[in-house]
Amino acid sequence: MVQGVGFRPFVCRLARANALAGWVVNGEHGVEIYVEGDESPLDAFVRDLKAQPPPAARITALGIEPVEPVGLKEFTIRESRRLDQPSVRISADLPVCDTCLRELFDAPDRRHNYPYINCTNCGPRYSIVLSLPYDRSGTTMKDWPMDDYCAAQYEDPADRRFHAQPVACPACGPHYYLRTGEEVIGGDEASIRHTVALLRAGAIVAAKGIGGYHLACDARNAPAVWALRERKYRKEKPFALMVKNCEVARELVELSPEAEALLASVARPIVLAPAKAELGGVAPENGELGLMLPYTPLHHLLFACGAPDALVMTSGNRSSESIAYEDADALERLAGIADAFLVGERPIARRVEDSVARAGAWGPVILRRSRGYAPGAVARLPIQRPALAVGADLKNTVTLVVDGQAFVSQHIGDLDDYSSFRAFQETIEDLVAMYEVRWDDLLVVHDAHPEYLSASQAHALPAQNKVPVQHHRAHVASVLAEREDWETRVAGLSLDGTGYGDDGTIWGGEIFIGSVAEGFERLIHLRPAALPGGDAAAGHPVQAAAGFLGQVDGLPDLGGAPFGFPKRYFDALELTKRGLRTFTTTSMGRLFDTGAALLGFTRPITFEGQAAVWLEHLGRSAPLTDTYPFPLAGDELDFRPLLHAVACDRQRGRPAREIARAFHRGIAQGLCEAAQTLCAQHGLHTIVLSGGVFQNDLLLRDLKELLSGPFAVWTNRVVPPNDGGISLGQAALAALQEHSNQ
Ligand SMILES: [Zn+2]
Numbered sequence: 001m002v003q004g005v006g007f008r009p010f011v012c013r014l015a016r017a018n019a020l021a022g023w024v025v026n027g028e029h030g031v032e033i034y035v036e037g038d039e040s041p042l043d044a045f046v047r048d049l050k051a052q053p054p055p056a057a058r059i060t061a062l063g064i065e066p067v068e069p070v071g072l073k074e075f076t077i078r079e080s081r082r083l084d085q086p087s088v089r090i091s092a093d094l095p096v097c098d099t100c101l102r103e104l105f106d107a108p109d110r111r112h113n114y115p116y117i118n119c120t121n122c123g124p125r126y127s128i129v130l131s132l133p134y135d136r137s138g139t140t141m142k143d144w145p146m147d148d149y150c151a152a153q154y155e156d157p158a159d160r161r162f163h164a165q166p167v168a169c170p171a172c173g174p175h176y177y178l179r180t181g182e183e184v185i186g187g188d189e190a191s192i193r194h195t196v197a198l199l200r201a202g203a204i205v206a207a208k209g210i211g212g213y214h215l216a217c218d219a220r221n222a223p224a225v226w227a228l229r230e231r232k233y234r235k236e237k238p239f240a241l242m243v244k245n246c247e248v249a250r251e252l253v254e255l256s257p258e259a260e261a262l263l264a265s266v267a268r269p270i271v272l273a274p275a276k277a278e279l280g281g282v283a284p285e286n287g288e289l290g291l292m293l294p295y296t297p298l299h300h301l302l303f304a305c306g307a308p309d310a311l312v313m314t315s316g317n318r319s320s321e322s323i324a325y326e327d328a329d330a331l332e333r334l335a336g337i338a339d340a341f342l343v344g345e346r347p348i349a350r351r352v353e354d355s356v357a358r359a360g361a362w363g364p365v366i367l368r369r370s371r372g373y374a375p376g377a378v379a380r381l382p383i384q385r386p387a388l389a390v391g392a393d394l395k396n397t398v399t400l401v402v403d404g405q406a407f408v409s410q411h412i413g414d415l416d417d418y419s420s421f422r423a424f425q426e427t428i429e430d431l432v433a434m435y436e437v438r439w440d441d442l443l444v445v446h447d448a449h450p451e452y453l454s455a456s457q458a459h460a461l462p463a464q465n466k467v468p469v470q471h472h473r474a475h476v477a478s479v480l481a482e483r484e485d486w487e488t489r490v491a492g493l494s495l496d497g498t499g500y501g502d503d504g505t506i507w508g509g510e511i512f513i514g515s516v517a518e519g520f521e522r523l524i525h526l527r528p529a530a531l532p533g534g535d536a537a538a539g540h541p542v543q544a545a546a547g548f549l550g551q552v553d554g555l556p557d558l559g560g561a562p563f564g565f566p567k568r569y570f571d572a573l574e575l576t577k578r579g580l581r582t583f584t585t586t587s588m589g590r591l592f593d594t595g596a597a598l599l600g601f602t603r604p605i606t607f608e609g610q611a612a613v614w615l616e617h618l619g620r621s622a623p624l625t626d627t628y629p630f631p632l633a634g635d636e637l638d639f640r641p642l643l644h645a646v647a648c649d650r651q652r653g654r655p656a657r658e659i660a661r662a663f664h665r666g667i668a669q670g671l672c673e674a675a676q677t678l679c680a681q682h683g684l685h686t687i688v689l690s691g692g693v694f695q696n697d698l699l700l701r702d703l704k705e706l707l708s709g710p711f712a713v714w715t716n717r718v719v720p721p722n723d724g725g726i727s728l729g730q731a732a733l734a735a736l737q738e739h740s741n742q
């Protein structure tokens with residue numbers, strides 16, 4: 001990662017410091033450097049190049065070739081040249097750096113209080129790039145010519161803003177303004193001060209950020225938060241917060257050193273951590289809060305001007321729509337939600353939402369990979385031709401492979417929403433155009449589900465070659481792809497809510513053995529259950545529960561106290577008995593829904609995975625004392641003893657949180673037994689965990705305790721364990737298949 005991170009200016013300064021002559025250029029395969037001079041300064045140059053590159057740069061390979069000197073007198077930065085396909089990497093967007101922050105708050109500085117301050121070490125990248133290579137004319141800053149002041153810095157190799165593409169100052173660059181109804185308040189400082197006054201008064205403000213609009217309000221003002229929920233049609237899904245600094249974060253959540261490091265990391269993700277404070281309406285019935293630190297100069301200015309120290313900062317959209325990033329669209333779509341619009345003039349080239357992460361049992365877990373991470377290359381795959389993997393229908397991302405480099409897109413969302421589906425189509429067009437891939441050459445990879453929207457879109461693309469990949473194998477392969485490990489044979493646990501299986505049933509509790517190169521064979525799975533009503537059951541935990549509990553003998557009356565199951569359960573049970581509109585599933589997600597239903601979650605969910613998250617937080621609030629049986633019987637994990645124990649303990653009056661705790665431990669023990677059995681039978685030493693169920697941190701912590709022994713346990717570290725990681729796994733499996741065909 002050497003473009004847009006101040007790499008060429010760094011090379012130039014380094015060469016000059018060592019009195020070397022030559023040049024540096026953004027070539028089509030990365031950065032090319034030519035230096036000539038004496039041996040010891042040349043050695044020093046190479047050493048420092050490796051040892052102290054700019055903070056956001058990453059060198060994955062460095063090749064050195066001796067040539068005859070031609071007698072150059074000075075060191076220069078050459079214009080980028082284009083020969084072939086651009087395979088260079090575009091950097092993710094960066095948070096404002098400390099040096100720029102000092103200038104931002106330094107009254108005599110030309111950029112004092114200027115919300116678009118940036119330098120080669122910081123600022124937007126991916127969200128402003130229109131075309132590669134990364135030069136100002138290829139960014140959304142092309143309409144603001146630099147004045148003499150900025151141009152002098154831009155052209156001075158000794159300056160921090162040397163070739164900083166979005167460089168600007170109040171005299172020559174874009175500005176913010178505030179729009180309330182018909183009234184417009186111009187001027188950066190005036191519009192920011194007025195915004196702060198509105199936020200303090202409990203208003204909801206749409207503010208333009210890096211990759212889209214946020215909706216902001218005072219997180220400690222419950223009526224404002226509830227008003228935002230109502231206007232956004234967002235019933236219960238937690239809101240993310242932006243806090244003024246780490247002190248405020250520590251006041252609101254239990255911030256482990258790992259979580260704090262993640263919070264302050266260069267990607268500045270939203271970090272989930274156990275809540276210490278109750279903020280009305282922010283995260284109903286959820287034991288965690290999602291926090292991020294300010295990352296743009298605008299955010300810092302808002303807090304410095306007196307904005308409430310904890311702001312709800314949620315994506316500018318209604319319910320499950322995609323985030324608004326164009327001004328006209330935002331003004332229209334958010335008109336009924338925001339009281340005012342803080343509009344920045346610099347256009348956003350593409351939507352990039354905030355990323356979400358957690359400090360998990362095995363290190364950081366990325367739950368939504370977007371701003372700050374995308375579109376960084378995540379792995380090198382053994383495939384020469386370009387490939388496009390279109391991912392899954394939920395939490396969609398796409399992966400483009402060019403010259404073997406796998407670029408995973410930003411989070412796109414759930415494709416059943418039309419605006420997200422459009423975003424999916426646009427992202428494919430955008431990536432293919434940016435890397436100038438020819439459709440004729442492209443291998444397109446899609447999910448095996450015949451009714452997936454992503455798969456039907458793949459069929460409609462003008463490429464010749466299309467390959468299906470089974471959903472749960474893609475999950476396991478995503479973990480191995482991150483490690484570029486194609487040969488290691490593993491036991492792979494792939495657990496999630498739903499995915500299309502080889503036999504046409506709905507899978508979700510699968511254990512495979514194999515490698516990416518040889519493929520994965522399914523050897524163990526959850527005992528099949530009925531799924532009355534098909535995918536609709538995912539929205540109603542009691543409906544899913546009917547399919548599982550219909551197989552459990554000796555249950556108490558679930559219509560009575562303390563269960564109070566509604567009519568929907570008994571209707572679904574009837575469907576199951578008569579085999580009407582009933583499918584077969586091995587979904588672990590639905591098993592968690594069943595556990596949640598037995599412990600009191602009998603209403604419909606309002607966002608994906610809600611019942612499982614509820615059950616996890618219930619379980620986290622109790623100490624570990626015992627476990628429920630979840631035995632391996634042949635090639636099936638049998639849920640019947642587990643659910644029987646849960647129902648009977650609840651009937652007996654055992655506190656629900658203690659039952660939830662033992663439920664998690666039981667699942668962990670069953671999985672552990674299954675994985676260890678496969679390892680022993682097949683001489684394997686590595687266990688892979690992937691799929692949306694592994695977003696559950698309580699389950700991960702239990703597994704970490706239980707899976708000690710002569711095993712390595714590999715989890716996702718770069719892409720999400722949920723369906724956001726599917727596209728990478730698809731690309732890897734298709735690449736290896738292609739590789740072995742050659
Ligand atoms: Zn900076």
Ligand SMILES: [Zn+2]
Pocket residue numbers: 146147148149150151168169170171172173
């Ligand atoms: Zn200027």
